[in-house]
Amino acid sequence: MAEKNNHNRLHVREPLSDTQMLMYISIGIFAAMYIAAMLTLKGGFLKPQMIFDLINDNAALIIISCALTIVMIGGGINISVGGVIGLTVMSCALFLNSNADGNSAVSILLTLLLALGIGLAFGVLQGFLVSHLEIQPFIVTLAGMFLARGLTTILSVNPVKVTHEGFLALVKAKLKISWLGYTAQNGNLIPAKIEIGAIVAVCVVILMYLILRYTRLGRSIYAVGGNRQSALMLGINVKSTVFWSYVISGLLSGLAGFVFLMHKPAGNASVAMRSEMDAIASSIIGGTLLTGGVGNVIGTFFGSMILATIQKIIALSPLNASWWQEMANGAMLSFFILLQSLVLMRKNRSRRKKKESAAPAKDRPKDG
Amino acid sequence: MKRKNKSTGALSQLLIPLVALGILIVFNLIRDISFFSIGMRVNNAGNIVLTGNLISIIDSASELAIISMGMTLVTAACGGQDISVGAVGAISGAVFVKIIQAMGGITPASVIAGFVVCCLATILFKLFNGTLVAVFRIQPMIATLILYSCGRSIAYWINGDATPQLNSPIINSIGMTIPGIPVPTPIFAVILVGLLLALLFRFTSLRIYTQAVGINEGAARLNGINPTRIKLISFILLGVCVSVAALIGVCRLGQLNHKTLLVDIEMDAILAVAIGGNNLGGGRFNLTGSILGAYIIQMLTTTLYAMNVAPVNVKAFKAIAIIIIVVAGSPVVKSRLANLFNRLRSGSAGGSPKKEGVN
């Protein structure tokens, strides 16, 4: 073990950490699934547009999956994200419609602020309850979900279609990349289209990756999730770390609501219903452990993409039925969950071996 | 230091739910005393039944109360919650209806057979969850996420898209009232399930085993307990609870709708467990607390209805009430309040109060 050559030591290749391994597995499975779809279903899967569509259609899911990954790494859970999307979508739709005549750019900006504000409010409230009052996160965010869903129906029971012209223009706005396009049957070149929401989602993934990897807050979240007590002893402000993880998570949910509205410009009481569970599934498939301390958003991104691909494959295959999709999701989830459990079991076993060879730890005598 | 005097543990655990219930009752007394009036009326089937908000609260909380009991056991043994109870309940209902249809109609025999088979099927599904939790050591919430997301699809697969109607006095007497008995049958179901569990804990040592496994699995094993078995038992018991709740749910409406049967009940059940003062991390548990929790949730809902809050909006008010209850029950708030209280008392009495605990 004692390797004396100082120079080499920095360059020793460390074995893959669990985070990395679970992430690579999910990337591999996504690739395999996608290639299999290309070979069997052909059609859309052969065009680059399919990848963009997967992101276009699931931008909000990707964002809330990141929101969940962050709190899950910190050892918490947030099941209010879907509710917050619903509430944000509804309030933004109403707000836009009430400002239909106003300055377009200003009202869109205000809408964005409203969306972020709603997310922030939920994040701050839940973060405070979880971190400072030490209430179980599941219950806090369950209450958050009820609150968001209830407020949504109080705002409007009926669907609200956005009529704001400026915003509708934004919905239609797409980044077009012609060299990734394809030629349609009539000879026209159809460029690849990327929605603004998709760009936002990818930016969020990158930003969250950077935050988690390179900022004090990000590392503190890992530390708190890895071992709360140790984190405290290491001088990390555990309460504020947990608090901020929920604030970020809330903000992202608000942003996801705005992105959702840009994809489907209508508010509805059932918007993003149960999407929190999809987000949790994305995180798990991407290698985040519910126990905390392990995971990253790149994996989560691929987790969402795997769910999205399943959805697409089923939509394009003869099995076109929502219940097939649910079953397939269930199967995929089972697979990843079992995989994780095997990884963890192996890890525990090797850790126990290590502990034995180094002699077992004794408990500190109770004193005072 | 988080050190509590546990000699009054059971009572202090029930303090919050009891106070919450008390506040709800007082609030309703002030608001409208007729909220508590109980009357008699003749229902559609020509039976005399009790009516009134109280009856309807206790009646309609039945499924929740029954599932909360099972949820408490799983929580205690496994340190996590089963979020698939609603979806598995839908499967349970689907199996029940399927068997009745297969036996050619609603007869006492087909209902009993249907219930037995649906109970077995539910236990089987719960054993799937239980195996993931107990053998593969997956966190309960994650392990049950699978059936949560595809359970209702399985229910659909069993029964197709139809919403089969079950019109029969037998079904009515399970879901509503038995002719001649004015009290709704589901209430008896709660009592029955509660009694069975109480007997189980009285005549076996399951309680201490479950708690031991929930608190320290490794140590429990070294004391001759088989943690896998205990966890599976908790899931089996939950399975029985779910199938009873599904039976009531189907019979109450006289139809099966796999999309709405017991929908979202997992969230309420977990809430009931938490309001009942149980630690969601497992270990010591208190069934009475969970049952109280279930009735509190239902009473809150009914109160809101009585205040003309639209059913779709109830969730928002419920959320606020939940937050108040959990904040009041949070250890941090409790200890702050206790400190404040002590300071006030010692300030006025001029000395610290004597504790009676040490002997």
Place this chain on the structure above:
Amino acid sequence: MEDGIVLAMRGICKSFPGVKALNNVDFTLRKGEIHALMGENGAGKSTLIKVLTGVYEKDAGSIEIEGYPGEVHIHSPQQAQNIGISTVYQEITLCPNLTVAENMFIGRTNDTVVHWKEYEKRATEILDNLGIPARAKQELSRCSLAVQQMVAIARAVDMNCKVLILDEPTSSLDDKEVAMLFQLMRDLRARGVGIIFVTHFLEQVYEVSDRITVLRNGELVGEYAVDKLPQVELVAKMIGKSLDDLAELEQIGRHDSTHEDVVYEATDLSSAECRPFDFQIHKGEVNGFTGLLGSGRSESVRAIFGADQVTGGKVKINGRDVRISNPHDAMKNGIGYLPEDRKRDGIIADLSVRENIILALQTIQGMNRPIPRAKAEAFADEYIEALQIKTASQDTPIKSLSGGNQQKVILARWLLTHPQYLILDEPTRGIDVGTKLEIQKLVLKLAEEGMSITFISSEIEEMLRTCSRLIVMRDRKIVGELSGDELTQAQVMKTIAGGEEER
């Protein structure tokens, strides 16, 4: 503050509901000294440390630190770190999921951005400088416990701490690692760091310490230079009485029981964690497994009890073939096992003392025959009385008892099952001298009454006092068996170290 003093604690008081944990305690730490803080369990060592590190708020008294004029008020571990007080606990308080470098630097700066390259470079320098065999980029969970501990120390050192608190740092280390740690401590002393060393191992105190402060029952007994305080006196000061008890124990002595029937016999027994071995024990015999940590002594007794997955071998109880594949089988056959790690494997923290006592008996009786409440209360009362367990009531959760009393509860749990063969793995570890003696006496008394006992301890003296036969292990193999006149410290050491043929 005088020159050369880095830390002065004066008149510290701290109470918990029902207990006065610290009463007017003074403590002084000088620059560049290793200062042992000694006391039995409940003496107040941990409380004093926790007051110093800001985990607890003191009720009264003052703390002064070199470089900070006047009194300092420490409200959190962070603040303690900032003014130069670092603590390394026995339980590793680092994050296993982060890298070594990160564990050394996290929580120390207010920078928003993490400079990985710089961290890794500096970490490598420090690790090299202190001779710690770890790599900066290594995930901490992949290091051995000893290395993790050293990483924790490296972190503290790099934070320019003036006061380094080592709370039971050696208890999970083997001799070689202890030597490495001591070297590190001496290096740090030479650099002027004041080290507070809390430990239960007396020899280690004399090996590295310069000065000793003794606490008893939350009060200061005194501060002594290490060469002015012989070991016997130290013990006397710690327990507040002379060592007559020890002498008494010698007189009870051990007795020969080889002529008695064989109670338990294993042939080629092996488990997932240990190699095949043969073993037998007679009625009324006390034997011991000894060897260095990691030699397989705990794994062997775990195999006997079925605690690890048994992979092969034959077991006979009272001459009858039996199958023991899990703890329940073993218990049914009258075997009891007090595990090495009390907190992890022994106590059920949230359950009451009573429930903890009856648990094993209950599982032997089976799920369908619960012990009635009245009977359980009677059992609990009986053993609380018999073993003098100090607890507020039998309803008190076991976690609020002191370590020694927790151990007695676990002991009571097994005695209640009236086993014919009781395995005690490190029953005296981490508990105070007084209780240690009580447990040793109890072991001998039980053997007298006909119980067979396997006694494992890290302290060879303790085993020599109680065991009539010692099985010596090395590298997960039995390398010798000593009895009668061979039972001397020198002979045991020799066998452990090797050079003697296997029998």
